[in-house]
Amino acid sequence: MQNRNGKYDLVSVVGPTACGKTSLAVELALAVPSAEIISADSRQVYRGMDIGTGKDIAEYTREGVTVPSHLLDIVDAGEKYNLFEFQRDFLAAYEDIRQRGAFPIMCGGSGLYVESVLKGYRLLPVPENPELRAALEEKSLEELTALLATYKQLHNNTDTDNKKRAIRAIEIEEYYRTCPVEERYFPQINALTVGVMVDREVRRERISRRLRERLAAGMVDEVRGLLDSGLEPEQLIYYGLEYKYLTLYLTGAMGYDDMVNGLEIAIHQFAKRQMTWFRGMEKRGVQIHWLNGSLPADVLVEQIKKMMYE
Numbered sequence: 001m002q003n004r005n006g007k008y009d010l011v012s013v014v015g016p017t018a019c020g021k022t023s024l025a026v027e028l029a030l031a032v033p034s035a036e037i038i039s040a041d042s043r044q045v046y047r048g049m050d051i052g053t054g055k056d057i058a059e060y061t062r063e064g065v066t067v068p069s070h071l072l073d074i075v076d077a078g079e080k081y082n083l084f085e086f087q088r089d090f091l092a093a094y095e096d097i098r099q100r101g102a103f104p105i106m107c108g109g110s111g112l113y114v115e116s117v118l119k120g121y122r123l124l125p126v127p128e129n130p131e132l133r134a135a136l137e138e139k140s141l142e143e144l145t146a147l148l149a150t151y152k153q154l155h156n157n158t159d160t161d162n163k164k165r166a167i168r169a170i171e172i173e174e175y176y177r178t179c180p181v182e183e184r185y186f187p188q189i190n191a192l193t194v195g196v197m198v199d200r201e202v203r204r205e206r207i208s209r210r211l212r213e214r215l216a217a218g219m220v221d222e223v224r225g226l227l228d229s230g231l232e233p234e235q236l237i238y239y240g241l242e243y244k245y246l247t248l249y250l251t252g253a254m255g256y257d258d259m260v261n262g263l264e265i266a267i268h269q270f271a272k273r274q275m276t277w278f279r280g281m282e283k284r285g286v287q288i289h290w291l292n293g294s295l296p297a298d299v300l301v302e303q304i305k306k307m308m309y310e
Contacts, residue, residue: 008192012106015196016274018206019293025107027297029067036068038093040108048077051219052242078235084123086113111277120186126175136167198293207267
C-alpha cells in the first residue's frame with residue numbers, strides 16, 4: 001500500500017535498545033491498512049534465542065489481531081547470519097509484501113542492517129579464506145583490531161568483540177579489496193525513517209528494569225537449554241551481550257552478581273553505540289525524524305501518519 005501521494009515505499013522505525021520501537025511499529029502497523037513488519041535485528045533471526053534477544057512474539061498481537069512479521073526465527077541458533085543474507089532475505093520479504101498490495105514497516109536496532117537497506121548497499125557473499133584465517137589466528141585481538149583499522153571501510157563495532165569476529169571482518173575487507181565487486185541488484189527504496197528516542201536516564205532505567213525482568217522470566221534457563229542442546233560455549237559467546245555473559249556464568253567463568261553487573265554495563269554501552277551509529281547514518285545522508293519515545297503510542301502513530309500522508 002502507498003499513501004495517496006505515493007510518497008513512501010517503506011517506513012523504517014529505528015532506535016536504541018529499550019526505546020520501545022517494536023511496540024510502536026506494531027501500533028503503526030495496526031493503524032496502516034495491510035501493514036506488515038520486517039525485523040532488522042541481527043539476533044532475533046535465531047530460533048530458541050527469545051528472551052535474551054527481546055523477541056516477544058506475543059507483542060505482535062493486540063486484541064486478537066496479529067500483525068504479520070518477517071525475518072524472525074529463520075536461522076538455527078549456533079549458525080552465523082550475515083549482512084549479505086539479511087539483504088537477501090529482506091528483499092524477498094519486501095517484494096512479497098509489495099506484490100500483495102501490503103505495506104512494509106522495517107523495525108530494528110541493528111544499524112548496519114538498516115543502513116544497508118536504506119542506502120541500497122550492493123554486497124556479494126564472501127567465501128572463507130583458510131590461508132588468511134590461519135595466518136591471522138596467531139595474532140592477538142589487539143593486533144587484529146589494529147589491522148582492521150587499516151582498511152578504509154570498517155564494519156560494525158562488534159567486529160572487534162572477539163578474535164573470531166575480528167578475523168571474519170578482516171576476511172571480508174580483504175575480499176572486497178582484492179576482488180572486483182560486481183553490480184548486484186538492490187532497489188532504491190523511498191523510505192520514511194523515524195527514530196524513537198528517550199532521555200538517557202529513562203533509557204538506562206528501562207534497560208536495568210528489563211534485564212531484571214528477563215532474568216526473572218527464565219533467561220538463564222534459556223541459555224542453559226541452548227548449551228544442553230549441544231551448542232558449544234564459544235558459539236553462544238559469539239552473539240555477545242546476554243548470550244556471552246550468561247554463558248560465562250553457566251560455564252563457571254563468572255559469578256552471578258558479576259555476570260549481572262557486567263551485562264548491565266555492556267547493554268548500556270551497546271545502546272550508546274547504537275545511537276552513535278544512527279547519528280553516523282544521518283551524517284551519511286539518511287534523514288531520521290526523531291520522536292519522543294516517552295509520549296503515548298497513539299500520539300506517536302499520529303505523528304508518523306502525518307509524515308506519511310502529507
